[in-house]
Amino acid sequence: MTTSHDVDALVDQVRQQVSDLHAELVRYQLVIWTGGNVSGRVRLGGDPAEDLFVIKPSGVSYDDLTPGSMILCTLDGAVVPGSAGSERSPSSDTAAHAYVYRNMPEVGGVVHTHSTYACAWAARGEAIPCVLTGMADEFGGEVPVGPFAVIGDDSIGRGIVETLRGHRSRAVLMANHGPFTIGKDARDAVKAAVMVEDVARSVHIARQLGEPVPIPQDKVDSLFDRYQNVYGQAPQGTMTDPSAS
Numbered sequence: 001m002t003t004s005h006d007v008d009a010l011v012d013q014v015r016q017q018v019s020d021l022h023a024e025l026v027r028y029q030l031v032i033w034t035g036g037n038v039s040g041r042v043r044l045g046g047d048p049a050e051d052l053f054v055i056k057p058s059g060v061s062y063d064d065l066t067p068g069s070m071i072l073c074t075l076d077g078a079v080v081p082g083s084a085g086s087e088r089s090p091s092s093d094t095a096a097h098a099y100v101y102r103n104m105p106e107v108g109g110v111v112h113t114h115s116t117y118a119c120a121w122a123a124r125g126e127a128i129p130c131v132l133t134g135m136a137d138e139f140g141g142e143v144p145v146g147p148f149a150v151i152g153d154d155s156i157g158r159g160i161v162e163t164l165r166g167h168r169s170r171a172v173l174m175a176n177h178g179p180f181t182i183g184k185d186a187r188d189a190v191k192a193a194v195m196v197e198d199v200a201r202s203v204h205i206a207r208q209l210g211e212p213v214p215i216p217q218d219k220v221d222s223l224f225d226r227y228q229n230v231y232g233q234a235p236q237g238t239m240t241d242p243s244a245s
Contacts, residue, residue, distance in 0.1 A: 011054070018055070022065050034059050038186055055091050108185040109186030109188055122176060131203055145174075149174060156174060170183055
């Protein structure tokens, strides 16, 4: 049985993680000014539909973000009344994050950035082809393009889910907008945001020199499987839907 004390501890843990991870967006030069956001799911251990999530406040300088300023929301995107930070407005992307969490229970973190090279691919409405082993490792193939959607409601979230559901990539380039990434938790989603910008830059440069050579699909499959299930100290594999177990 989850007690109110347990829930408070879980919320505090995710608040700290999400607050800390915003500094990684600055460190890797994925954002400018107050753009971009990280959110993290608070898994309560029961029905995933009853989970909560933590997201940054809207228009607040990254230097001023603290665990206490992170905003706690329900999966409908509503701010939890009386919670720390509830007097502020949440990120303008809150509805998009909420839609992803509602419809992809395996997702524990969502990140949006305006990183330069990934945005350049999004501006062209072009998927990043899988021409590097690092792409095969991390994304299992190309990084796809999602539909154009205007910010303000859950349209962006619907585009993210429609594009990434059943896809191995943890990153999508929303057309004329920029990258959104998902992960097992907020840290995993931030890693995907860092990696998608890295491959967007590398493949862009490669195309200035000539046509990049695609990796055969069987080799992509092999590389992805090894990286997800063998590489590292404690490989955990790809995200799985907890409602399916």
